[in-house]
Amino acid sequence: MADEPDIDTYALTAAEVPEVAAPDLPFRPPLPKTYRPRIALVGAGGISAAHLAAYRTVGFDVAVICNRTLAKAEARRDEYYPLAEATDDIAGTLARDDIEVVDLTPHPEIRLPMIEAALTAGKHVLSQKPFVTDLDAGQRMVDLADAQRVKLAVNQNGRWAPYQSWLREAVAAGLLGQVQGVESTMVWDHGWIGGTPFEDIEDLLLYDFAIHRFDFLVSLIGGAATSVRAVTARAAGQTVRPALTGRVVVEYPGGLSAMTFDGAARFGPSDRLVVTGSAGTAVSEGADLNSHALTLTTAEGRARPALQGTWFHEGFIGCMGALLSAVETGTQPQNNARENLATMALTLAAVASSRRGGGPVAPGEVRSLAQAMGTG
Secondary structure (H helix, E strand, O other): OOOOOOHHHHOOOOOOOOEEOOOOOOOOOOOOOOOOOEEEEEOOOOOHHHHHHHHHHHOOEEEEEEOOOHHHHHHHHHHHOOOOEEEOOHHHHHHOOOOOEEEEOOOHHHHHHHHHHHHHOOOEEEEEOOOOOEHHHHHHHHHHHHHHOOOEEEEOHHHHOHHHHHHHHHHHOOOOOOEEEEEEEEEOEOHHHOOOHHHHOOOHHHHHHOHHHHHHHHHHHOOOOOEEEEEEEOOOOOOOOOOOEEEEEEEEOOEEEEEEEEOEOOOOOEEEEEEEEOOEEEEEEEOOOOOEEEEEEEOOEEEOOOOOOOHHHHHHHHHHHHHHHHHHHOOOOOOEHHHHHHHHHHHHHHHHHHHOOOOOEOOOOOOEHHHHOOOO
């Protein structure tokens, strides 16, 4: 009779592994060496504060702050860039000859015409996420950017959250081998949206929040996903209108990604990411989106890299820094809009799946948010 596995094998007892030095990976936000163009920020709403605070610390030249309500533009200017010009002339700002880069923060339904106007005027553009609500419109924008020989990037700021950036660079360096699984569990209180415009977004969990995890997955596997299944539900006791809990499974050749979201947890917030590969496993976990402990385990042993920075600060520096660096070097930014279409395809497929009872939807099958919601 063949030898049977011992009890430790049955119990999945963890093997002892040596501690090894963490690899030195370029996970910090990219910055241009000398390129410091005049930037116009259009849209002085809540998120603009994170943009401006980050840009100020690294010396980006925000020359114009524009908002349809002038008082909001003036308030942001006075707080972050006192020497900048404040204006309510959006069309004029997008056409200015002395502005090379435009940062567009308004919501997508009013942002698309601004993107088109800025690209047509020859500006490099950083668009807030979600990039577009229609994949065909997004394709037209990336094609227009190419025709105008300008760069179009998307503010997927999670790409430079220190732990997500380190994990991405570890995969890019081949340290994990072929990616077999990407698991994500997020537990937090998203009730702050009550009484804000975000409460009016029906598929908020998938469309505005889970999109960060979809983009992380795309940063690892590109556009290889073949199927998306998603379910969402209102949590017991939640007081805001949109569903705050959800589960998503994304299939791709050689593996799958399982994502759990619970945005109605009043206590014990946590954030955990596990990336498994044919050559290693990386685990990142923390009590929130900023403070994470990370381990990488391979045949050599277990490494514990030291991370610096926070999601919002480094994330916003990284998005603009990648765009400016790409202009300087004549390359495409890592957060380029063409690749982001794969992120949007996952997002729309997830919304459609949740609306159809959790059945599989192929990325790209659903072309718009209206189609995903069954209204167009």
